[in-house]
Amino acid sequence: MNISVITWLGSGNYGTSLQSYALCQKLSNLGYNVSFLSYFDKDFKLKSFLKGMFASIGIMQQREKKMFEKTDALRKLYSFQQEKYKICHIYFPNQYKELLYQTDVFVTGSDQIWNAWYNFNPFYFLDFAKDKKRVAYASSMGTADFPEKYKADIKKLLSRFSHIGVREQTAVNAISTLLQQNNIVQVLDPTFLLEAHEWKNLAEEAEIEFKLPSKYILCYLIGNNPHYAEQLISVKKAYGIDDIIIIPAIENKTFHIPGATVYTAAGPKEFAYLIQHATLVCTDSFHATAISINLSVDFVEFLRFKDTDEKSQNSRIYDILEHYNLRSRLYSSETDEWTRKIAYSPVQSQLAKDRTKSINFLINSIEH
Structure with a gap:
């Protein structure tokens, strides 16, 4: 057909x-x-x-x-x-x-x-x-x-x-x-x-132009929100990981924090590769979240919109997090639940x- x-x-x-x-x-x-x-x-x-x-x-x-x-x-x-x-x-x-x-x-x-x-x-x-x-x-x-x-x-x-x-x-x-x-x-x-192995096969075709650190936080943020830098620094301190790799979103090209590596040459394959090998992913992107879940990679979710915004797209983030019992991955200054390692076994069972x-x-x- x-x-x-x-x-x-x-x-x-x-x-x-x-x-x-x-x-x-x-x-x-x-x-x-x-x-x-x-x-x-x-x-x-x-x-x-x-x-x-x-x-x-x-x-x-x-x-x-x-x-x-x-x-x-x-x-x-x-x-x-x-x-x-x-x-x-x-x-x-x-x-x-x-x-x-x-x-x-x-x-x-x-x-x-x-x-x-x-x-x-x-x-x-x-x-x-x-x-x-x-x-x-x-x-x-x-x-x-x-x-x-x-x-x-x-x-x-x-x-x-x-x-x-x-x-x-x-x-x-x-x-x-x-x-x-x-x-x-x-x-x-x-x-x-x-399935995860299919994404890993695609990721193997990536061409990364620099040597990756043994542990790093991958950051991919689409929203241009001024509080993101403060939140990312907070995550960095909580996890005790010094190396941060930022893939600039086309919608947010200038995001940066001191000491981070900004990788501007990522294509789709490199994007998948960097998620797969990250210790932690920080993102407000639905698809970066989805691929992190599929590959069993820990992540912290930032919210791009205010819930009161008529054009808010937060519903799709809430849907996926709630469905896989991962609502605790939402960044909050009032809790440290997002610092805990994700128990992926029940998530992968439901995903299958x-x-x-x-x-x-x-x-x-x-x-x-």
Whole structure:
């Protein structure tokens, strides 16, 4: 069967890259013919035709490659994308027609593709799929509900899906209420579909340009919060670990504390490698948290948003921590519970059950 995956491929956010990779990889492992469908405008305006003409003579490809040559990290990301994905670009109506003919199932992937507070884009709700089968796997809203002004459109689009699996329990609640259905299912983020040994195999392909210390805290923080530096120094003191490696997030490039090593050349493989070998991970990233859990690495969770913020994305962090009984990993100046080593045996036992359930959902959704 031919599967077209629709999600964000990532242009510098490590979690976005690894979740799309994991979903495509798992579907391939299950025996499907998988391609990643790049965003296109189904109205095929002049801009699309021009892009198609430039692509036919290699100009679009050269331009894309040049965009990814700005930094070492982007060069590694570009290499990763060329190596790990079969990417489908649609520029002309005849290509669109062929896409519909060739594709058996369209699968929307994970990450916050349904975060309509950030950007409501009908493409990620598969508005172009016509009469083809639509499946959502771990699609995330990121927030507790959709904006009121988009609800009617979103309801119409979601009603055309054969199966809807979402990443957070909050999304189950919101979509069940919107559609008046009780068959919305919570499934694992795609990064959990791959087992720890599969992430370690990917990490072995990493190219780290410096010698790692025997013990280090890996820091990956997306939010640009002034209190993060103070919290990280507090964690450093509590754990008694001097060496800190910071991977700057594309959204927070300047974060630094004195004495830390800032590693600006990490691609997706290096990101996985540094998590795997860290003594501790400090993060506000959902995917850095997820991969830490999958690899049984201790972590401390910083909160990027205030809970009172209407656009807060904390719900997805709370969901994953509560599900695996890891709420104590939230940083707090009022407790030291986050300093204790994580007992990963019950976590991995639950994760194995969740993985089986999620893979079964994915297969059943595609096959039936």
